Amino acid sequence: MTFIVFRRLTTIAALVTFALPTCRLAAQSAQLSAKLPRETALEVTRLIDSARALSLPTDPLVGVALEGANRHASAERIVRAVRQYIGALHSARDVLGDGALDAEVVSGAGAVLAGVNTSVLRELRAARPKEPLTVPLVVLADLVARGVPLDTASRAVYVAARARARDADFTLLRRFIEQDISAGASPAAATSLRLRNVPGVTPEDLQTQLPVTVPRRPNP
Amino acid sequence: MSDPRGDPLARRAAEVLRREQTDERAIERVMAALRERANGDAPEDVDVDHVTPSVAEPAIPAAGRFSLTTWPALAAAAVIFAIGLGVGAAFLAPRETRAINADGATREAAPVSEAANAAGGQSQLVEFVLVAPRAARVSLVGEFNGWDASATPMRHAERGDGTWSVSVPLGAGRHVYAFVIDNSTWVPDPQAPLAPEQWYGERNSVVVVSGGPRS
Numbered sequence: 209m210t211f212i213v214f215r216r217l218t219t220i221a222a223l224v225t226f227a228l229p230t231c232r233l234a235a236q237s238a239q240l241s242a243k244l245p246r247e248t249a250l251e252v253t254r255l256i257d258s259a260r261a262l263s264l265p266t267d268p269l270v271g272v273a274l275e276g277a278n279r280h281a282s283a284e285r286i287v288r289a290v291r292q293y294i295g296a297l298h299s300a301r302d303v304l305g306d307g308a309l310d311a312e313v314v315s316g317a318g319a320v321l322a323g324v325n326t327s328v329l330r331e332l333r334a335a336r337p338k339e340p341l342t343v344p345l346v347v348l349a350d351l352v353a354r355g356v357p358l359d360t361a362s363r364a365v366y367v368a369a370r371a372r373a374r375d376a377d378f379t380l381l382r383r384f385i386e387q388d389i390s391a392g393a394s395p396a397a398a399t400s401l402r403l404r405n406v407p408g409v410t411p412e413d414l415q416t417q418l419p420v421t422v423p424r425r426p427n428p
Numbered sequence: 429m430s431d432p433r434g435d436p437l438a439r440r441a442a443e444v445l446r447r448e449q450t451d452e453r454a455i456e457r458v459m460a461a462l463r464e465r466a467n468g469d470a471p472e473d474v475d476v477d478h479v480t481p482s483v484a485e486p487a488i489p490a491a492g493r494f495s496l497t498t499w500p501a502l503a504a505a506a507v508i509f510a511i512g513l514g515v516g517a518a519f520l521a522p523r524e525t526r527a528i529n530a531d532g533a534t535r536e537a538a539p540v541s542e543a544a545n546a547a548g549g550q551s552q553l554v555e556f557v558l559v560a561p562r563a564a565r566v567s568l569v570g571e572f573n574g575w576d577a578s579a580t581p582m583r584h585a586e587r588g589d590g591t592w593s594v595s596v597p598l599g600a601g602r603h604v605y606a607f608v609i610d611n612s613t614w615v616p617d618p619q620a621p622l623a624p625e626q627w628y629g630e631r632n633s634v635v636v637v638s639g640g641p642r643s
Contacts (some may be wrong), residue, residue, distance in 0.1 A: 318624045321625045346602060349634075350622050353622040
């Protein structure tokens with residue numbers, strides 16, 4: 209009796225386990241077909257299938273396509289965005305490794321799209337090998353988007369990561385810099401100033417340079 | 429002896445005996461009751477169901493028959509699967525599971541009863557807040573609702589300070605979102621990190637829910 213019940217439970221659990229991804233794929237495909245012109249949906253689906261074959265996260269790609277549809281973007285632009293995103297996800301995954309969280313890969317892709325060099329991602333991974341990089345990467349991309357120069361933002365996040373700053377510390381750092389910028393401070397000065405207040409960051413840490421050279425160029 | 433077809437005890441006993449797989453002890457007890465009735469020892473209102481309490485449940489349902497016991501098994505499997513996902517996620521990602529927002533004052537995160545989402549991570553209830561005093565309607569759009577402006581309308585606070593809010597369960601990961609004011613104007617969350625990608629020319633915001641699957 210116990211064996212029969214166990215066998216039945218195992219069968220049902222296996223069916224559910226294999227059914228979930230299939231349902232998810234079907235749902236993604238249905239969403240795209242419902243919102244995009246047929247040809248565009250087919251092209252986007254093909255691109256997403258190729259991303260899936262590379263074990264890249266696909267939900268953000270579906271999201272980009274649907275965002276384009278709801279913002280009434282052209283088919284060409286939607287396909288270009290999906291293709292570009294796949295490239296960034298691929299770069300991030302290459303650097304962060306196969307064991308990276310999906311969220312880390314997506315955040316890393318965001319940083320790459322913001323103009324952050326992939327070598328910075330590699331150094332961040334080395335500086336914070338066991339803790340997820342999702343929040344530091346989101347903060348890095350946000351700082352760049354707010355006008356903090358790439359080298360300043362990259363170094364600040366690297367120094368904080370080396371000082372074992374927690375996710376909450378990165379969140380506060382971002383918020384304080386944002387407030388300073390809103391109050392009229394220069395983005396670079398606000399970042400340098402606020403980095404001093406991150407718990408664990410010593411005066412010596414503030415002298416730390418990134419092991420890689422980040423080009424001093426205007427943010428994209 | 430009266431006609432057995434008119435005797436309720438005999439009628440019920442016959443029904444019991446016709447059932448499949450009645451066990452021997454039950455048959456004996458029914459027959460004993462009938463004998464007592466025939467001898468005039470049993471009262472008229474003998475409760476046959478008490479006389480035959482042990483109608484045997486089939487230990488193994490007949491092949492090809494979808495027995496009632498399948499449903500508890502199905503439910504148990506679902507519960508075990510959900511618990512397994514939760515335990516697995518906790519084991520694989522032994523990190524704090526809370527939503528990390530740009531500003532804790534505006535978006536509190538709390539665990540929700542859903543043990544697992546489709547992605548296998550843990551869901552968190554994340555509150556989104558926007559102050560828009562002049563708006564007639566505000567909705568939340570993001571990857572989690574297919575960027576559909578009609579999917580997640582925000583609720584206007586009764587205190588009348590122009591605050592709009594909505595709580596949404598989000599799985600672990602990085603979620604991109606924006607607000608849509610009066611069905612026409614898309615704005616990022618002024619309190620949250622900006623998403624660097626500007627696929628269609630305008631900025632979105634990011635919220636991170638910790639944990640989640642590895643690639």
